[in-house]
Amino acid sequence: MKFTCEKSVLLKEITIAQEIISSKNAISILSNIYLLAENDSLIIKATDIKVNFETKVPVTVLEPGATTVFGEKFLGILNSIPDGELEFDQKDMKITIKPTLKKIKFQLKSIASEKYPEFPVANDSNRFELPVKEFKEMILQTVFAVSDDETRYFMNGVFFEKQSEKLIMVATDGRRLAYIEKAVGADIKEFTGVIVPPKVLNIIMKRAGDEGLVTISITDKTIFIQFGSYQLSSVLIEGQFPNYHRVIPESQSHVFFMSRFEMLDALRRVALLVEQKSRRVYLGVAPGKITVSSEESDIGDAKEEIPCKYDGDEVSIALNYRYIEEPFKVMSEDDEIGIYFTEPNKVITIKPMPEKDYFHILMPMQLD
Numbered sequence: 001m002k003f004t005c006e007k008s009v010l011l012k013e014i015t016i017a018q019e020i021i022s023s024k025n026a027i028s029i030l031s032n033i034y035l036l037a038e039n040d041s042l043i044i045k046a047t048d049i050k051v052n053f054e055t056k057v058p059v060t061v062l063e064p065g066a067t068t069v070f071g072e073k074f075l076g077i078l079n080s081i082p083d084g085e086l087e088f089d090q091k092d093m094k095i096t097i098k099p100t101l102k103k104i105k106f107q108l109k110s111i112a113s114e115k116y117p118e119f120p121v122a123n124d125s126n127r128f129e130l131p132v133k134e135f136k137e138m139i140l141q142t143v144f145a146v147s148d149d150e151t152r153y154f155m156n157g158v159f160f161e162k163q164s165e166k167l168i169m170v171a172t173d174g175r176r177l178a179y180i181e182k183a184v185g186a187d188i189k190e191f192t193g194v195i196v197p198p199k200v201l202n203i204i205m206k207r208a209g210d211e212g213l214v215t216i217s218i219t220d221k222t223i224f225i226q227f228g229s230y231q232l233s234s235v236l237i238e239g240q241f242p243n244y245h246r247v248i249p250e251s252q253s254h255v256f257f258m259s260r261f262e263m264l265d266a267l268r269r270v271a272l273l274v275e276q277k278s279r280r281v282y283l284g285v286a287p288g289k290i291t292v293s294s295e296e297s298d299i300g301d302a303k304e305e306i307p308c309k310y311d312g313d314e315v316s317i318a319l320n321y322r323y324i325e326e327p328f329k330v331m332s333e334d335d336e337i338g339i340y341f342t343e344p345n346k347v348i349t350i351k352p353m354p355e356k357d358y359f360h361i362l363m364p365m366q367l368d
Helices: 007-020 071-080 132-140 150-155 198-207 260-273 321-330
Strands: 002-006 032-038 041-047 051-058 060-063 065-070 085-091 094-099 106-111 127-131 158-163 166-172 176-183 194-196 213-218 222-227 230-235 254-259 280-286 289-296 300-307 315-320 336-341 348-353 358-362
Touching: 002 007, 007 032, 007 041, 007 051, 007 071, 007 085, 007 198, 032 060, 032 071, 051 198, 065 071, 071 094, 071 106, 127 132, 132 166, 132 176, 132 198, 132 213, 176 321, 194 198, 198 222, 198 230, 254 260, 254 300, 260 280, 260 289, 260 300, 260 321, 260 336, 280 321, 315 321, 321 348, 321 358
Parallel strands: none
Antiparallel strands: 002 060, 002 085, 032 041, 032 065, 041 051, 051 230, 065 106, 085 094, 094 106, 127 213, 158 166, 158 194, 166 176, 176 358, 213 222, 222 230, 254 336, 280 289, 280 315, 289 300, 336 348, 348 358
16 A cells, blocks of 8 residues: 655544544554555544544555554654655555655554454434534533443433434433434434434534534434544443433523623632532522622632622522533523522523523532
8 A cells, every 4th residue: 555645634634533542552453543545535444443433535546555553653653744745655564654855754563454343334214414513512512411420321421312303412410401402304204312422422523614514324223423524433322311301390480690701700710719529609699699609618718799680589509610610611602691490409490591492400509
């Protein structure tokens, strides 16, 4: 195998491929990136067995062929070489990498491409499309709320389902819940709700642009996602996702409104003196103002007032500051936020104003 290409074209794709790879063992095929040069294109593949990645870039193929190369060192070499055209020549289980205009040469041992795992193939019969910008917004509004408790593996991903003419994504860790829906019409086939691991969703968030469509296909055990020149697939998480409908309040009798920016600034300052174990902050809500406060025993306390719209009785609500900060951060286009509640010790609902197609639910903490 022999080909030439611009470093900048290849570097971006190898960076993504290396994000997929979990193992750093040089003798494992799973630490390697698959390269296939043919028809003036280079097909690049990477996998950690659960998540698969494939893309194609234009190159000048001098000798067609395929091999696999240790991803971590391959990426390091590409990062170290100056910009410009590179030549790749694979012979006798070694690949030589050198810039055409510099006296630099690297050699890496390779593993035969025949040993690389086969990727699953999407089922065209249940394929559907939606704007990639909308799909990224759905990921943004949910993925941060995924549980990292591996003993509750059924909450280690984002739940994905179609109801009527809506596509719904939900994430929860048992103390909070993030929900978003998008209208998709009746053309998309119904499918049983599935749990998608966050790794593949985070790659889409980082690498997909805002233009064009994303194509999604779901089978019993795998989700396939395609956008631009990228093809991703991921094993689904098995298990029963919690009945999130039971968590969503039918109605809440009280609400107060505040500026998203002012609340984020107050949380950032007050969090400097928060107990690191509990991460508890207090919201003292009264007509016209919210007092945001924290206390770190033996060190000090912090308190800040911000204006709000509220006409009820004074209440105090204790919350994990990270749990309120994270949804406020992703509600980036909304200046005013409404927080709905019935009692200080029952769930609160955070919504943008005016209301949109998403919301966040938090379970308050004990006040003391």
